[in-house]
Amino acid sequence: MSRFTGTSRYIATADLEMAVNAAVTLGRPLLIKGEPGTGKTQLALEVATALERPIFEWHVKSTSKAQQGLYEYDAVSRLRDSQLGDPRVADISHYIVRGKLWEAFESDTQPVLLIDEIDKADIEFPNDLLRELDRMEFYVYETRQLIRARHRPIIIITSNNEKELPDAFLRRCFFHYIRFPDQETMQQIVEVHYPNLKQTLLAEALRAFYEVRETPGLKKKPSTSELLDWIKLLVAEDLPPEALRSDDPKKAIPPLYGALLKNEQDVHLFEQLVFLSRRAR
Amino acid sequence: MLVRFFYELREAGIPVSLTEFLALLGALQQGVSAQGAERFYWLARLSLIKDERFFDRFDRVFAAHFAGAERAFEKWAAEIPPEWLQARMQQQLTEEERRKVQALGGWEKLLETLKQRLAEQKERHQGGNKWIGTGGTSPFGSGGYNPEGIRIGEAGARQRRAVKVWEAREYRNFDDQRELGTRQFKIALRGLRKFARQGAADELDLDGTIEATARNAGWLDLKLRPERRNAVKVLLLLDVGGSMDEHVRGVEALFSAARSEFRHLESFYFHNFIYEYLWKDNRRRQRERSSTLELMRRFNSDYRVIIVGDASMSPYEILQPGGSVEHWNEESGEVWLKRVSAHFPHLIWLNPLPQARWDWTPSVGMTRSLVHEQMYPLSLEGLERAMRALRRPTLSQPLPV
Numbered sequence: 176m177s178r179f180t181g182t183s184r185y186i187a188t189a190d191l192e193m194a195v196n197a198a199v200t201l202g203r204p205l206l207i208k209g210e211p212g213t214g215k216t217q218l219a220l221e222v223a224t225a226l227e228r229p230i231f232e233w234h235v236k237s238t239s240k241a242q243q244g245l246y247e248y249d250a251v252s253r254l255r256d257s258q259l260g261d262p263r264v265a266d267i268s269h270y271i272v273r274g275k276l277w278e279a280f281e282s283d284t285q286p287v288l289l290i291d292e293i294d295k296a297d298i299e300f301p302n303d304l305l306r307e308l309d310r311m312e313f314y315v316y317e318t319r320q321l322i323r324a325r326h327r328p329i330i331i332i333t334s335n336n337e338k339e340l341p342d343a344f345l346r347r348c349f350f351h352y353i354r355f356p357d358q359e360t361m362q363q364i365v366e367v368h369y370p371n372l373k374q375t376l377l378a379e380a381l382r383a384f385y386e387v388r389e390t391p392g393l394k395k396k397p398s399t400s401e402l403l404d405w406i407k408l409l410v411a412e413d414l415p416p417e418a419l420r421s422d423d424p425k426k427a428i429p430p431l432y433g434a435l436l437k438n439e440q441d442v443h444l445f446e447q448l449v450f451l452s453r454r455a456r
Numbered sequence: 457m458l459v460r461f462f463y464e465l466r467e468a469g470i471p472v473s474l475t476e477f478l479a480l481l482g483a484l485q486q487g488v489s490a491q492g493a494e495r496f497y498w499l500a501r502l503s504l505i506k507d508e509r510f511f512d513r514f515d516r517v518f519a520a521h522f523a524g525a526e527r528a529f530e531k532w533a534a535e536i537p538p539e540w541l542q543a544r545m546q547q548q549l550t551e552e553e554r555r556k557v558q559a560l561g562g563w564e565k566l567l568e569t570l571k572q573r574l575a576e577q578k579e580r581h582q583g584g585n586k587w588i589g590t591g592g593t594s595p596f597g598s599g600g601y602n603p604e605g606i607r608i609g610e611a612g613a614r615q616r617r618a619v620k621v622w623e624a625r626e627y628r629n630f631d632d633q634r635e636l637g638t639r640q641f642k643i644a645l646r647g648l649r650k651f652a653r654q655g656a657a658d659e660l661d662l663d664g665t666i667e668a669t670a671r672n673a674g675w676l677d678l679k680l681r682p683e684r685r686n687a688v689k690v691l692l693l694l695d696v697g698g699s700m701d702e703h704v705r706g707v708e709a710l711f712s713a714a715r716s717e718f719r720h721l722e723s724f725y726f727h728n729f730i731y732e733y734l735w736k737d738n739r740r741r742q743r744e745r746s747s748t749l750e751l752m753r754r755f756n757s758d759y760r761v762i763i764v765g766d767a768s769m770s771p772y773e774i775l776q777p778g779g780s781v782e783h784w785n786e787e788s789g790e791v792w793l794k795r796v797s798a799h800f801p802h803l804i805w806l807n808p809l810p811q812a813r814w815d816w817t818p819s820v821g822m823t824r825s826l827v828h829e830q831m832y833p834l835s836l837e838g839l840e841r842a843m844r845a846l847r848r849p850t851l852s853q854p855l856p857v
Contacts, residue, residue, distance in 0.1 A: 197499060206506070254669065350506045412812055
C-alpha cells in the first residue's frame with residue numbers, strides 16, 4: 176500500500192504522516208484538531224491527491240443531521256407527484272436522495288471521506304454515526320436495503336473544539352492535534368507555496384510574523400493561512416525586505432498587517448504595543 | 457509491559473478504554489511504528505489520547521514509564537570496556553591531536569582524571585573550565601574549545617532530538633487548569649442545555665404531516681409544532697469589589713458567555729457574602745436593592761443558581777449577626793445562605809481561587825459546607841463538573857475530579 180508523505184503543496188510533519196498512515200492501515204477514522212488555519216481541511220484533500228483516491232466532502236453545519244449523510248426521503252416531492260398523478264410515485268426509491276456517506280460507500284476504489292467541522296452540528300450528531308463508522312454499513316428503511324461499503328473509506332474528521340465529542344465516538348477514532356509549525360517547518364511551507372520568494376524577504380517576513388504572534392493578549396493569533404495571504408500581498412506589492420525592518424517610528428508597524436490581524440481590538444492593541452516599545456528606545 | 461503502561465494512564469486520570477488499547481496493539485502488530493521510540497510515542501498518543509488537554513498528562517506518564525527502559529540502556533553502556541572507547545577515539549583523532557593527548561599525560565591519565573571528576577561532579581554543568589559539561593574549556597564535555605577535550609555523549613545543543621519529545625512537554629498549556637476565554641466558557645455552559653418545545657407552533661413537523669396525510673388518504677394535512685429551545689433557567693449571583701477585583705476578567709468572561717447561552721438568565725450582585733438584599737446594577741446599588749426574600753418568591757425552585765465569589769473574608773462576616781463589612785445585618789450570612797440553598801436545590805458556588813488555595817482560608821471551608829460541598833473552581837474543568845452537577849436531579853455530594 177502506498178504511504179502518505181505530504182505532497183508538493185503540503186508539508187506534513189513526521190508525526191502527522193504517521194497518524195495518516197496508521198489510520199489508513201487500520202481503517203479507523205482520523206480525528207484532526209488544531210488551531211484554525213493550520214490546514215486541517217486541506218489535509219484530506221492532499222491525502223486524496225497523494226494516494227490518488229476520489230474524495231467526498233461532507234461539510235457539517237449547525238443544522239446538519241447525521242441522517243443527511245446517509246440518505247434523505249424526499250416526501251414532499253412524492254406527495255406532489257402523487258397529487259399530480261405521476262406514475263413514478265409507485266416506486267419509493269425514486270424519492271431516496273443519497274448522502275455523502277452513501278456515495279463514498281458506493282465508490283469503485285477506496286475513497287477519502289472528509290467530514291468537516293463535526294463540532295458544528297448538534298451534540299448527538301457523532302453518536303448517530305457510530306454504527307456507520309464502525310461497520311461501514313447502514314439500513315435504508317424505506318426500501319429495506321442494506322448499504323455496505325465496497326471499500327472501507329479513509330475517513331478524516333476535523334473539529335474546532337466547539338463542542339465536546341462523545342466518548343463512544345472518540346474511542347473509534349485516532350486523534351491527532353496539529354501543532355502550530357515551528358519556524359523551520361514554516362519556512363518549508365512558505366517555500367512550497369512561493370518558490371521564487373527572495374530569501375531575505377522570507378526571513379524578514381517570518382521574523383515579523385512570529386513577532387506579531389508573540390504579542391501578548393491577541394484575541395486571534397495569526398496562523399499559517401494568514402501568513403501565506405500576507406506574503407502573497409507583500410509579493411504583489413513588490414516590497415523590498417528593508418520595508419519590514421524600519422526604524423522610523425511612523426512605519427514601525429509591518430505593512431499590510433490587515434492580512435495578519437483580523438479584528439479591530441487586536442489591531443489596536445498591536446499598534447499601542449508597537450508605539451510603547453518604540454518610545455521606550 | 458504495555459499492560460502496566462495502560463493502567464498507569466488510567467491511574468493518571470486519562471480516560472483510555474480497552475478498545476483504544478487493542479487498537480494500539482493492532483497498529484504495533486501491523487508494523488506502523490517499526491522504527492524508533494519517538495514514532496512509538498506518536499502512535500501511542502494517536503491511538504490512546506483523544507483530547508489535547510490530556511497530552512501533558514500523557515507525556516508525564518510516558519516519561520515515567522519508559523525512563524526505566526532508558527536507564528537499563530545506560531547501564532549496558534556503562535559496562536562497555538573502556539578499551540573499546542579508547543580504540544574508537546584513537547581512530548578518530550589526527551596525528552596532532554594524538555600528540556596533544558600525550559601532552560596531558562596519555563590516555564590513562566586523561567580517563568583517570570575524567571573518572572575522578574565524574575565522581576566529584578554531582579550536577580549538570582555548563583561553561584566554566586573544570587567540570588564536565590558543555591561549552592566550556594575543560595578537557596571534558598562537548599561543544600567546547602579545548603582541543604584536548606573528550607567529548608562526552610552527543611552534542612546536545614546541535615541536535616534537535618536530544619531532548620525527547622515527551623520530555624519537552626510542549627502541551628503543558630493544554631491541561632485544563634488554564635485561564636479561560638469567553639468561547640470556552642460558552643462550550644462548558646452548553647453542558648447545561650435542556651431542550652424543550654414550548655411556545656407558538658411555527659415549525660413544520662414533516663414526520664407528523666406525512667403521517668397525518670397518509671391517514672387522511674393522501675390529502676395534505678399540515679402539522680405544526682413549536683421550535684426546540686433551551687429551557688433551562690439560570691440565576692447568577694456575583695460577588696463584586698474588594699478581593700474579587702483580581703478575578704474580574706474571568707468573571708466577566710463567564711458572565712458574557714452565560715448571557716449568550718441562556719435565554720432565561722437573571723443576574724444579581726452582592727459584596728463578600730449573601731445577606732438580606734442584593735442588587736441588579738452596581739452604579740445604583742444603594743437605591744435599587746432587591747430583598748433576598750423577594751428573590752426567593754420571584755424565582756421558583758427549578759432555577760439553577762450559580763454563585764460566583766472567592767468566599768475569602770473574616771469568619772465573622774459569615775457567622776455573626778452584624779458581621780458584614782458594609783452594613784448592620786440582623787441575621788448572619790450563614791442563615792441567609794442556608795435559606796437560599798434550601799429554596800434552590802440546584803445551587804453551586806464557583807470560586808475563582810485555584811482549588812489548591814481553598815484550604816488556606818477558613819471562610820472558604822465554611823462556605824463550602826454551607827453549599828453542601830458544591831463548590832467548584834472557575835476553570836474549564838471545574839465549570840464542566842459544575843454543569844454536570846447542576847444537571848442531576850438532586851445534588852447530594854460533589855462529583856469526583
